[in-house]
């Protein structure tokens with residue numbers, strides 16, 4: 001079947017947003033709330049096993065003892081999580097607005113190539129919609145959100161990655177079968193979600209996800225690559241010209 005659409009993950013795929021973006025915003029929200037919590041890069045790497053910022057805070061509370069019952073101000077856990085996550089999103093979108101988080105190599109090139117080739121574009125992400133808009137408008141193009149027919153993001157589905165829900169929503173909104181689409185992801189949770197929706201998946205790893213299990217990936221690379229700056233192939237299909245093109249994605253099975 002012909003390739004008709006590409007469905008992109010956001011965090012770790014479009015841009016390296018986690019260590020120097022989301023993590024910094026979470027810590028700023030904790031300080032603002034007068035909490036002595038601090039997620040260093042190593043701890044955050046472990047917490048990334050849980051998709052979703054609100055879910056990640058709840059997991060931290062449950063597993064770190066930080067939410068020990070009876071501690072001052074920690075009785076209304078749901079309210080605390082909502083307040084912390086709203087503050088974190090405010091800090092994160094403010095950071096994005098400064099252009100602090102650039103797109104990964106090859107992302108803008110492949111998106112433009114895909115548009116020129118008439119491929120339809122979509123996003124399937126666990127992050128909050130406002131984070132997607134802020135990243136796209138500042139780091140890609142002011143009108144870049146309109147390049148994507150659908151941006152399936154955050155709480156719009158009952159179960160976040162690794163559940164397939166967000167990809168199934170994107171496919172439903174595209175009105176395309178999985179066989180005519182291809183997903184681009186960065187993490188094990190992500191490919192479990194995309195493969196769960198029946199999607200061929202290309203993985204571009206990052207420092208947090210390099211050692212994870214990408215079973216079922218069409219190709220696993222250290223990035224999409226650029227002319228003159230080839231991608232390193234870790235497993236699976238190799239880009240014909242050293243960097244991933246629409247032709248590669250069309251032919252890779």
Ligand code: XBP
Nearest residue numbers: 009010011051052053125126127128
């Ligand atoms: C990655 C996530 C998100 C972000 C934080 O999303 O798991 O939860 O870490 O964003 P993806 P929020 O890789 O699917 O793009 O705090 O808005 O959830």
Ligand code: MG
Nearest residue numbers: 009011012186
């Ligand atoms: Mg991701």
